[in-house]
Amino acid sequence: MARWNKLNIRVIRRVLGSLVMIEGAFMLTALGFSWYYGSDDFNALLYSAVITILAGFVIRLFTRPKVQEGIGKREGYVIVSFTWVIISLFGALPFILSGAIPSYTNAFFETISGFTTTGASILTDIESMPEGLLFWRSLTHWIGGMGIIVLSLAILPILGIGGMQLFIAEVPGPTPDKLHPRVAGTAKRLWGIYLLLTVLQTGLLMFGGMDFFNSLCHTFGTVATGGFSTQNTSIAEFSPYIQYVIIIFMVLAGTNFALHFMVLSGRFKDIFKNEEYRYYLKLLFAASIIVAVLLILNTETSNEKAIRDSLFQVVSITTTTGYVTTNYMAWPSFIWIFLFILMFTGGSAGSTGGGLKAVRQLMILKSTAVEFRRLLHPRAFIPVRLNDKAVPRDIVSNIFAFFILYMLIFGFGTLIMVLIGLDFDTSIGSVIATLGNIGPAIGNVGPVDNYAAVPDIGKWFLSFLMLIGRLELFTVLILFSPKFWSE
């Protein structure tokens, strides 16, 4: 197989270099807020942006233009995995150069937590941070979310990762064979929707009395299902109106963006034919009701607040956003354990949400149900169907394997965190909350805590979990396979 022979390093350098330069350009936008608020991070942001742009320039030196045509699958894997790592390495610069986060481990953790739209923070006092840095911190979410919708709807389906082929048919627009025009066309449409959601939410938050800076930061954290807030108490101190707006946009951000495109094309009815969407809404609805009823029966919370808190926490965890409006660890244990189990779900595929994804859960449940029918009719061929189409067995196996890998990583990850010295609850909590790109968890990394106390080695390990969780496991893990490099 000749085309597998040698990794096209130039192509990889060109793409990575360009992306790093773009990152530097994004960094510059934080200067505006730094200047407006007169915060002392202006120089740090400026130097970081310059260093980043220069570095990107150096990385892509001596690469021909139009080399994108030479991108094969293997180059795809390398580019995707390295992009998230490299932009996190450079993205940590403003925190370091400003002295706001002195430890590079902490700065890297915070940055990769941003780009992977996880929202796990090491900051103990967020409100003491200068505005320019806070904006950059929230912007990493937005950039990460932008990357992930293109990745999941345009790139991963082509690479064949984890059942992502399932909704390639759902993506609107022409589907030429070449990777480049397809990605570019799809990306533009999806980013249009992303931008629209961003503008809408920012407007609605400002309408509720939030200032522009906070509206923008919280919108970035919402539409990317990230979870970084500018407040120490996350969303708890904001009005019910603000909380409801964020609930709605978390639901939208956790929805397959191809469906948003359908709505914009006037195909309202079609979206409810999408089985993943129905499953996703049912799960959110059912889980919220269960939590609300348990809260009303077992605590003194008023009905409206119980319903709002339930909705908010359930939606936040299921979409893997990670904003909180209340300390759910103070609820009766069976309620937060229910929320903990929800951490194993995740948003829709093709959304900015992380985790196992709704479509995989649905396929797993359907495949398991089919096994019962196969037992009764052993000679019949019973395919698993999604949206009225039989799903190829290769994709079903791939989804199963994804789930297995997810659980294995969860199990061994827990063990590693325990060995590092964390208690059991904190270990399982921190592993699922980073692997699923959620953010806050249970134990000592609960909704009112942060990751500051995790030992450095643990922070690097959790950073790795955020990365592989965000990139659908296989994309990163395949790089550790010797065959990937030898063939």
Add this chain to the structure above:
Amino acid sequence: MARWNKLNIRVIRRVLGSLVMIEGAFMLTALGFSWYYGSDDFNALLYSAVITILAGFVIRLFTRPKVQEGIGKREGYVIVSFTWVIISLFGALPFILSGAIPSYTNAFFETISGFTTTGASILTDIESMPEGLLFWRSLTHWIGGMGIIVLSLAILPILGIGGMQLFIAEVPGPTPDKLHPRVAGTAKRLWGIYLLLTVLQTGLLMFGGMDFFNSLCHTFGTVATGGFSTQNTSIAEFSPYIQYVIIIFMVLAGTNFALHFMVLSGRFKDIFKNEEYRYYLKLLFAASIIVAVLLILNTETSNEKAIRDSLFQVVSITTTTGYVTTNYMAWPSFIWIFLFILMFTGGSAGSTGGGLKAVRQLMILKSTAVEFRRLLHPRAFIPVRLNDKAVPRDIVSNIFAFFILYMLIFGFGTLIMVLIGLDFDTSIGSVIATLGNIGPAIGNVGPVDNYAAVPDIGKWFLSFLMLIGRLELFTVLILFSPKFWSE
């Protein structure tokens, strides 16, 4: 499909009635120990045996002989599931009639824990129990183990449950099409091995100074991978020799009995060609070494005792026996959490061990590894191989579905136990220890605790988990499918 039309109730009654009568006959054997020790349970055992035999007789009234030929798959599922429930219902009688266990919930829990070879106990002072009852309690393990090897090697492969077809080829002897002669022939051979192991271990334990009664009871608990002891401290007070003998026989009991048959036929070399066996031994070996090293590095335990305790606990948990020689919850948390993760493994298929089973773990790991190769060669057909044969995709899907179902039941089971009022650790511990037929777990149902404090509703739920875990999930759960009854 005419043969699915109506469930053949007479066949079911005949088989169940016969098995209940046999159970009554087994109960009579406890009378010998009751008489010898002059314990006050003689009448209770006698009445229970008579009631049980009479009940069995009534159940099978007016059924023709030779009806076994009318056993279809559906009758098979009903018979297997109901057998374990009904013999547990009657098996609880001696505990109730003697007044030794006044609550029927507790008596049923103890009995189904015996028959499913789980070994989870509600007894707070085992040593105060009369000998006749203790013998009956251990005998339920032995009977359950007897049932399970025939079930897993002769009946489940025919029903097509959870990949059990995989080793049907491994079972020695002729393989006629009819269920009855096949089962009868295989059963005789397997029970011969079971009896041989029983005699050998009893002899070796007596050689180590244990009396006949205790040797027999502990042998029953070992060869069935059960875990009921006659001592409050399980195996902790016995000599290292006794502990090593039990370790060896736990390993043998957790081995596919078809391999024992190979050894008896002189095919020593063939058994190491069996991939499940190699995986099973490697897992035991690797896990024991890890625990031993962690123990030696982190505690004051002497080297010999650290190695023996590690071996014992790892083998006991992996084979799902549940005997203990030390309070592992007093070890550093990362060690008992490692043991907790081992609770998700299990013995070999075709052994008396429960849990996920070694062959399923192996197939799951292999299938996941194959997905990485598929990503690199998307157009190639890459089958998953076991023992040098490509495994049919139906069986691979079935194994995946089994794992998914196992994890779903674990998740929802935990939630139910938490709702019942148990703390988190006790909930996850009790669910995996009963579903995996292990016995002791973590939290308040740890190695030196018992299940007495679990609320009644929780005991019934855990009993249900023992049942479905023991019968490979599908066998029982298919009875809850409306299609099972309507088709």
